Structure formats: C-alpha cells, structure tokens
Amino acid sequence: MKRTLPFVVPTALLLALPLLRIDARDYVLQVLTLLFLNIVLAQSYDMVGGTMGYINLGHIAFFGLGAYALGILYNAGVPFVPAVALAVLAVMAFAALISYPFFRLRGAYFALAAFGLVKLMEYVTINLNWLTGGSNGLKIDPANRTVPMYLVSLAVVVIVLLASWVISRSRLGLAMKSIREDEEVARDFGVPTRLVKTQALVVSSIFPAVMGAFYTWYINFIDPGQVFGLKIALTPVAMAMLGGSGLVIGPVVGAIVLYMAEEVIWTQFDELHGAMLGGVIVVVGLFMPGGLMRLRPLDALLGRLGWREDDR
Amino acid sequence: MDLAILVQLLINGILLGGVYAMAAVGLSLIFGVSGVLNLAHGEFLMLSGFFVYVVYDRLGLNPFLAVALVAPCFFVVGYLFEMGLIRPLALRKEHVRLASATLVTLGVALIVEDATSFASLGGSFEKSVDIFVPTLVLGTVFLPSLKLVIFAVVLALIAALFLFLKYTYIGLAVQAVTQNRRGAVLNGVNTFRINAIAFGIGTFMAAAAGGFEVIHSAVAPDIGLPLTLKYLSIIVMGGLGSFAGVALGGVIIGLGEALVGFYNPAWGQTVAYLLLVAILLVRPKGLLGK
Amino acid sequence: MSDPLLQGRALVRDFAGLRALNAVSFEVARGSITGIIGPNGAGKTTLFNAITGDYPPTAGRVIFDRRDITGLAPNRICRLGISRTYQSVRPFLGLSVMNNVRIGLLYGRREALTRGEQEREMFAILDFMQLRAIADKRAEELIPLERKRLELARALATGPRLVLLDEVIAGLTPTEILSMMETIRAINARGITVLLIEHVMKAVMGLSSEVIVLHHGEKIAQGDPAQVSQDPAVISAYLGQADLSAGLRR
Ligand SMILES: Nc1ncnc2c1ncn2[C@@H]1O[C@H](COP(=O)(O)OP(=O)(O)O)[C@@H](O)[C@H]1O
Numbered sequence A: 001m002k003r004t005l006p007f008v009v010p011t012a013l014l015l016a017l018p019l020l021r022i023d024a025r026d027y028v029l030q031v032l033t034l035l036f037l038n039i040v041l042a043q044s045y046d047m048v049g050g051t052m053g054y055i056n057l058g059h060i061a062f063f064g065l066g067a068y069a070l071g072i073l074y075n076a077g078v079p080f081v082p083a084v085a086l087a088v089l090a091v092m093a094f095a096a097l098i099s100y101p102f103f104r105l106r107g108a109y110f111a112l113a114a115f116g117l118v119k120l121m122e123y124v125t126i127n128l129n130w131l132t133g134g135s136n137g138l139k140i141d142p143a144n145r146t147v148p149m150y151l152v153s154l155a156v157v158v159i160v161l162l163a164s165w166v167i168s169r170s171r172l173g174l175a176m177k178s179i180r181e182d183e184e185v186a187r188d189f190g191v192p193t194r195l196v197k198t199q200a201l202v203v204s205s206i207f208p209a210v211m212g213a214f215y216t217w218y219i220n221f222i223d224p225g226q227v228f229g230l231k232i233a234l235t236p237v238a239m240a241m242l243g244g245s246g247l248v249i250g251p252v253v254g255a256i257v258l259y260m261a262e263e264v265i266w267t268q269f270d271e272l273h274g275a276m277l278g279g280v281i282v283v284v285g286l287f288m289p290g291g292l293m294r295l296r297p298l299d300a301l302l303g304r305l306g307w308r309e310d311d312r
Numbered sequence B: 001m002d003l004a005i006l007v008q009l010l011i012n013g014i015l016l017g018g019v020y021a022m023a024a025v026g027l028s029l030i031f032g033v034s035g036v037l038n039l040a041h042g043e044f045l046m047l048s049g050f051f052v053y054v055v056y057d058r059l060g061l062n063p064f065l066a067v068a069l070v071a072p073c074f075f076v077v078g079y080l081f082e083m084g085l086i087r088p089l090a091l092r093k094e095h096v097r098l099a100s101a102t103l104v105t106l107g108v109a110l111i112v113e114d115a116t117s118f119a120s121l122g123g124s125f126e127k128s129v130d131i132f133v134p135t136l137v138l139g140t141v142f143l144p145s146l147k148l149v150i151f152a153v154v155l156a157l158i159a160a161l162f163l164f165l166k167y168t169y170i171g172l173a174v175q176a177v178t179q180n181r182r183g184a185v186l187n188g189v190n191t192f193r194i195n196a197i198a199f200g201i202g203t204f205m206a207a208a209a210g211g212f213e214v215i216h217s218a219v220a221p222d223i224g225l226p227l228t229l230k231y232l233s234i235i236v237m238g239g240l241g242s243f244a245g246v247a248l249g250g251v252i253i254g255l256g257e258a259l260v261g262f263y264n265p266a267w268g269q270t271v272a273y274l275l276l277v278a279i280l281l282v283r284p285k286g287l288l289g290k
Numbered sequence C: 001m002s003d004p005l006l007q008g009r010a011l012v013r014d015f016a017g018l019r020a021l022n023a024v025s026f027e028v029a030r031g032s033i034t035g036i037i038g039p040n041g042a043g044k045t046t047l048f049n050a051i052t053g054d055y056p057p058t059a060g061r062v063i064f065d066r067r068d069i070t071g072l073a074p075n076r077i078c079r080l081g082i083s084r085t086y087q088s089v090r091p092f093l094g095l096s097v098m099n100n101v102r103i104g105l106l107y108g109r110r111e112a113l114t115r116g117e118q119e120r121e122m123f124a125i126l127d128f129m130q131l132r133a134i135a136d137k138r139a140e141e142l143i144p145l146e147r148k149r150l151e152l153a154r155a156l157a158t159g160p161r162l163v164l165l166d167e168v169i170a171g172l173t174p175t176e177i178l179s180m181m182e183t184i185r186a187i188n189a190r191g192i193t194v195l196l197i198e199h200v201m202k203a204v205m206g207l208s209s210e211v212i213v214l215h216h217g218e219k220i221a222q223g224d225p226a227q228v229s230q231d232p233a234v235i236s237a238y239l240g241q242a243d244l245s246a247g248l249r250r
C-alpha cells in the first residue's frame, strides 16, 4: 500500500483534472498532454537505451511512423480504432524487421544507423508525396480532441510505467540487462541475444507508435520535419539520462524535470531558448551520468519508499 | 542520357564530394580516436562559415584568405572542446559514455546553432560570398573554376593530413590509438593529448570545409546537425579507420546526390541516408572497414 | 578413452593470418579433472573459445557427449551443459550477485525451473560459493576474489556437465589457492567434469588426473601429470620459463 500510494494518488488527481471548470483548463490539459507524450517517449526509449544499453537514437522513428500510418489509414476510410490498431501493428512489424540488420551493429555504429534512420524516414516521407502529402504534411478532419487525448495520454503513461516496472523484474528484463553489461557473456550463459534484442525493440516500439497514432488524431496535422525531427529524436535520450537511465523511475522523472525546465526557459526568456536547453543538456551529459535518481538523497528516498532496484 | 550531361554531372558530383570528403575525414579522425559521435561537427563547420563571411564582409578580405585565417583558429576550438567536455567522460561505462557524449555534443550543437542564429539576426537568411570567377568551357562541358580551385585545396589538405598521419610521431600515435587504444597506452602514448589533437585537426578540417561552403554556396545556422549526420553516414559507409574509405564515401555521396538529384531533386538529399542504412545492412563495418 | 565427455578433433582456429590452434585433438574423460597447461599465447583460451562457440573453430569438430556441437551458437552450447569462467573475470558488473547467478538459472539450463526450485538452487549455489552474505551487492562492489567466486557460481547455475575454468587460481594468495582447489574438487565431486587452464603448476598437478600441454597452438603432450612432466618436448617448451619448469620438476 505504502509503495503504491505515491503512484496512485497523482494518477487519480490527474484523472480528475478534466472535471475542473476553469478558463485555463484546456491550456493546462494541453501542456500536460505534451508532458505525457515526452514521458512515454523517454520511458519507452529507455527500455532499449537504458535497460539493454543500445543507444537507440532512432526511437522517434516509431512515433513518426505511427503518426503517419494512422493518418494514411484514417484518411483512407478505416474507422479510427481499427486504424490505431493497424498503425501500431505496422510499427511493431517494422521494428521486428529492422531489428535483424540493426542489431548486427554495436555501440556507436548502432546509435548512428538508428539516427540515420530518422533522417531517412523524413526524406522518404517527403518524397512519397502521393501517400503522405510530402512536405506539405498530412491533414485529417479537424476537431478539438483535447480532453480525450489527455485521458488517452495519461492512460498510456500509466501503462508504460507499469510495463517498465514489470519488464525490469522479468526474465526478459534480466536478459536485457545482461546484454547491456556484457553481450558476449550473456550469450555464453544461454541468453538468446538476437531474440531478446528483437523482443525488446518491438516492445519499446509499441508505446511511441500508440502515441504517434493518437498524436495525429489530436493535432489533426503532421508534417515530416515535425515527427521525424533530429532534435526531438534526441530529447528522450536527454530526459532518460537526466532522470537516471536504466532505472524504472529515471526516465519519467527526467522527462518531467526537463519539460518543466523547457517551460521555464520559454516563458522567462525572450531569446536563445535553444542555447539554454543545449546548456542544460551539456550539464546533464557532463555531470550526471547516473541521473537525478541515483543521487544519494533521492536514492535514499527510493529506498524508503521500497522502490529501489537491485541492479542500479 | 546525353553523354555531355553525364560527364557534367560526374564532375559536379566529384567536386561536391571533395568538400564532403574533407569534413568527413575530419570527423572520422575524431570518431576513430575517441569513439565519440561528435554531433557538433557540422556546427563548427557552420560557425566557421559564418566567421569567414563576417571577415570577408566586414574586412573586405579575399574569402580564401579569410578561410586561411579562420580555419586554424578552429584547431584550438576543437582541442579545447575535447579537453573541457569530452575528456571528463572517458572513464564511464561504454554505453553510458556513448549516451553522455551524444548529449554533450548535441547540447553544444544546440548552443552554437542558436547563438549563431541569434547573432545573425533571425537566422533564416543565408550567408554566401559572391566572387566572380570565369567558368571554363570544354566543348559542351562546363568546369566551374571556383569549385575546381576549392577542390584542389581540399585535395591538398587531405593529402597533407595523410602525410602527417604517416610520417610524424603524433600522426603515428593517432593511428595507433585508432587501432588499439589499450595497446597505445601500454606503449606510452598519451591518449588524452592525442584525443585533443584529433579533435583539433578534425575540427580544423570541418572549419575549412565550412569556409569553402560559404564561398561556393551558402551556410545557414540550421545546416549543422543534418550535415553532421551526412558526414557520419559517410564515415560509416567508408569504415572506421579507413581514410581512403571515407574519402571514397564522400565522393560516392557527392556523385549520388548529383546524379539522383538531376532526375529528382527531392530524392537527391535522401541518397546519403539510404546508402548509409543499405551499406550497414550488408557490411556492418562499412565499405572498406575491417 | 572409451566414451569421453568432450572430444576435440583436429581443431584449427585462425585469427587474421595467425594460427592460434593447429590440428588439436584431445579427449576429456567423464567425471575427470583435466588440466591444460602451456606457455602464454599457446592457445589455451582459444581452445576454450572454440569449445564454447565464442570463436568457433575454423576447421575440425567439437564432440560433446557424442553430439557434434561445432558451430552451434554459444547460448545453445551452454544449454547443452558446458559453462565457463573467464581469464580476466567478466561478471555482469551492474547487476546484483543474485541476478548474476539468476541469468544462469533462467537462461543457461535446458529445462525451466519452478520458482521454488529456482530459489533453492540459488541459495544452494550462493552458500556453496560463500556469496550469501553479499547476495544483494552489485558485482562492481565485490573484491577480486569474490568476483572469481561469483563467476564460478554463475557457471554452476547453468547446471553444467562440464565447466571450463580459465586460470581461476592465478593471482590468488597461497591460502586462497588452497581453498579454491578445495572448491574445484568439491565441484568435481558433484559429478561435474572439470577442464581447467592453469599456470600454477602445483595446482594443476595436484588436481588433474590428466594433463594436456599446448605449445604454439599445437598439442605436444597428453597424459597423467607425472608422465607429462617427464616428457622431453614439454620440458623444452618450458625452457627459459624458469618458474614453470621448476614447477614441472617438483
Ligand atoms: N580474438 C582474438 N583475435 C586475434 N588474435 C587472438 C584472439 N584471441 C587470441 N588470439 C591470439 O591467439 C594466440 C593464442 O592466444 P590465447 O589462446 O589467449 O593464449 P593462452 O594460451 O595464453 O590463453 C595469441 O597469439 C593471441 O594473440
């Protein structure tokens, strides 16, 4: 009970938020929706990046692909719910397909190929004009979906957090960690590394795919630079690391902190937002390899809550 | 296709590829020695282009002289960049180091881009240098002489780097570290210093490329990251530790962009990434990699 | 040998122009402790890697329990009942001692264990290797001797029929050596065949019923320890390595 309270209470409060009758309600919901999106991306990125140690700089490709798949299917007349399901399945199939060649690469080569994939997707989307609308983007029937999107995002956040937690304590999660620590040794002790890596990538692709699909539905309009951007590709990495990559609690904390920092920067300063964000990212990379949640006081807090993990 | 057009495209492609090759060789040197994916590489290129423009514009200097003035300063920039921001990451676990370096270099990239765009007032306008040089005409083929001059300088710089690596003590140490870091340490090489020198030289190469970009085409604040990715594609294509491979990769990309771009400009820019992914799938260690 | 547990047939392993193993044939008897000795660079570790599939042999066959395992993936070979330790230890540094062992329990065995069996095995192994008190520590917090014991524990967790021990005694103090030798005997007493690489001659000679000698990638002798230490080829291979030849003559 004590262990679940810090999780259940905020979730319940956030769930009740749409009931508020204040003017700024929609604005608040929109801001939180974007935060939730960031949490989902960071948390699912870290399944492969933190738990398994493969720095997947191309994680955002799953998001963009889900977004486009939904848009295309929906505009082709597929009803919304089946369209989401199909979009997510398509992304999972894509993840399974690329996992074979990509996971022949290690370390920086893997990171780089995955990063290249983002740019490749952007250009391919631009070039496949007839299908995607090219650089003009893709529209679906406009509607205000603020409240349902908020609730869906919140639900996905809860699911991705639970999934991370379950995975980190599961047989699969242990294999993923062993791959992070030493892939050859893992193989020597019976871990079918190929299979595990594919499973991890496919699982991690589900969440950005879902968010991508709903994102198109929510925002009504997407274009290649927006969903396949190089900079947004890298924010989940920064968030995960800021909070504590490889810890279940890390990415979500990092996402919240970095997102808030961004909000502050944008509202408090007129210029040089990018540079300030860059400064924050440099500081994270330089001074906080373990992230916030591995700092002694916060680690102690986790210990008191009973949330501390054995492998950290 | 008309033969003359083909020849023209090949020439354009090779001239384009030369500048790519130079910046990519610089990045390859950095990656080879330090194992760091330097996401700020293209940013230094852009920044140097910006300074070259300013020197040319404000002081009225010959743009080539401006490059000769600006680019060497970037050796110092690269050297200090390594000392201050990359070296502290050295002792981290492999995947943590990779993620840290990604963030640090990305953060620097964001800062440089944003600051340049701020300093150039808005950032959307492009910096370019007009110098009139007559174009040589051979039959039906045009030889853009400005690009030829640049190409010659680029070749000279790559050759100089090659000789440096082959015949100087530091050059040999750089190669030793690229091939086997532990072994180099055991043989008394100061790898920190070598890392810094590699960053210095690599950044210098990028800076020179940036100067040339600004002379023959244009430089805008937001070109950095996409360019970095293109160069990274080239070095992966060429294979780690193989400068010949990287130079080849640069020319392949240049040719590919020129040829494909002739038929379909949109797909022209896609060539690099398509080739990157395709080659990695077939040869995980790159074209000429071992 | 009538029915060896492990058999190498004309094993060859090349590394970019270097022949690290050259037509090495050998047999390891069921239930034995067999030693492998040879100067540095002789190819001993390479032989282990060829057996486990880490670096599969360039030519030749590896037969384990009458089955040809040449070219199988390391994870499959592990499940067939071969596990190992590494010359320079490689525990999963970021994982707890228990999770290091758990990898072997969960993935290294052919049949799945129930939760209860898992727990029982886990604690049996931790007790056996004297790791129980530090079971919750991460491997990176352990001292070198504990890391070595952890490697052994992880190897035992896969329920092996054959363990390959690569210089587990090297670097230990004399008392630690004695206790490690006891441990190896105890492992063997559980019916696990042991193939061990050692530089400490006394240990090899004291433990092994059979010794294989490698030199420059070739097997130059195999036999019982007394016999091998008299072998002129072996003595000449060790010539100039004073400590080792002293050990041989002792
Ligand atoms: N992965 C490898 N790549 C290249 N050469 C190797 C590799 N592993 C071993 N070698 C070479 O094979 C030879 C035998 O090495 P090894 O089996 O480690 O010897 P040892 O008997 O000391 O264990 C050495 O010359 C070594 O350099």
Ligand SMILES: [Mg+2]
Binding pocket: C044, C045, C046, C087
């Ligand atoms: Mg050895």
